[in-house]
Amino acid sequence: MSKPFFVEIKGVQFRNKGAYLMLLACLDGLKAEPNVQLVLSPGPNLPYPERARLGAWQKLSFRRGGLDLTPWIGKLPMQGLFRRYGMLCEQQVDLVLEASGFAYGDQWPLRFLQNTAKEVVRFAKAGKPFIFMPQAFGPFESEPSKAAMRDIIQHAALIFVRDPVSLQHLQSCVADLPQSVVLTPDFTIGLTAKANHEVPTIDGPYAALIPNNKVVSKFNHADAEQQRAEYINAFAAAANKLNEKGFQVMLVNHEGKEDAVLCNEIAANAKCQIVQIEDPLAVKAFIGKAELAISSRFHGAINALSQGVPCIATSWSHKYHAMMNDFAMAEYCVEQLTEQSLLASLQQLLEHKTELSLTLKQKATELKQKNAAMWQRLYQVIK
Known part of the structure; x- marks a missing residue:
């Protein structure tokens, strides 16, 4: 029997559909390796029943504040017992794929970045690859955050960067980036949509509107709560316009409880x-059948654009404009969201919907080819 190849996928979860899509994209890309065994760390959005359905081993880790006992757990004389119960320590993991999407920059706690840097260094010393899947980075303004990111850049086997702005943020830490830092688009583009019993049957053409609570969250913007009423008004105005044009309007909850609150307020x-x-x-399948979409969720927009569905993206970070530019849709990225700006963009999209759909299908093919090249590069590192 061949030795199992234990791969931990970090930064993913089941509640946020974008994070779930990145987990599935990792598994899809790894299917060429027959001995892969999935490893996931327990968490509130990674409950055991769903981890078990994927056959995932449970990663043993312990971090509380500044205390990190994870590297020491592997020194305990109980590894055989742990493994019997489906648990592995860090030292037993052969490869890490970090797929957070957007979690490294000054807007997040410094300790998280520093803990990851230490882990990357440990894997490098053990001769095991730690790979950052395509994601956004930065900014890095403080010297401690730059220092942590330098450790990551110098020791990670590969860092796939999703956009040029993120690349510049990495260059603010290391001016001459190594060849292990690679610019490449989002890697969920090629995932095949699969409808199931959850997908409602809609009689007639419909538009998918995908809100995002982060746009009105104090965590991301100091004045975001003040924008909440205007955000709701903008989406409601777009829905009313679409109704006038003969579309049914579907508010798609792409995340969970907090997005559900926002959906209810718009409705x-x-x-x-x-x-x-x-x-x-199945969410991707539903969005793919829409005539058009308006999305504040990054992967909600990817789900639309990758299937030829014209989409307006409302932005709260640099990653949105770069993603829309990948699909030749940069002019449909609304960075200052108001009722007027959204309605103006929507009117323009409605006037050019047919030709936009044709362009998107061509762009999706090109981006899927770049995804394939990314996986070829990754396999060169882990073989």
Whole structure:
């Protein structure tokens, strides 16, 4: 029997559909390696029943504040017992794929970045690859954050960067980036949508509107709560316009409880239905059948654009404009969201919807080829 190849996928979860899609994209890309055994760390959004359905081993780790006992757990004389119960320590992991999407920069706690840097260094010393899957980075303004990121850049086997702005943020830490830092697009583009029983049957053309609570969260913007009413008004105005044009409006919850609250607030101000689908590939299938989309969720927009569905993205970070530019849709990225700006963009999209769909299908093919090249590069490192 061949030795198992234990791969931990970090930064993913089951509640946020984008994070779930990145988990599935990792598993899809690894299917060429027959001995891969999935490893996941327990967490509130990675509950045991769902981990078990994927056959995942449980990663043993312990971090509380500045205390990190994870590297010491492997020194305990109980590894055989742990393994019998489906648990592995860090030292037993052969490869880490870090797929957080956007979790490294000054807007997040410094300790998280520093803990990851220490882990990357440990893997490098053990001769095991630690790979950052395509994601956004930065900014890094403080010297401690730059120092931690330098350790990551110098010791990670590969760092796939999703956009040029993130690349510049990495260059602020290391001016001459090594060849292990590679610019490449989002890697969920090629995932095949799969409808299931959760997908509602809609009689007639519909538009998918995908809100995002982060846009009105104090965590991301100091004045975001002040923008909440305007955000709801903008989405409601777009829904009303779409209704006038003969589209049914579907508010798609792409995340969970907090997005559900936002969906309810928008639905109270416009005629629309709320759609809640748990399976991320079924969500993609539903969005793919829409005539058009308006999305504040990064992977909600990817789900639309990658299937030829014209989409307006409302932005709260640099990653949105770069993603829309990948699909030749940069002019449909609304960075200053108001009722007027969204309606103006929507009117333009409605006027050019047919030709935009054709362009998107061509761009999706090109980006899928770049995804394939990314996986070829990754396999060169781990073989």
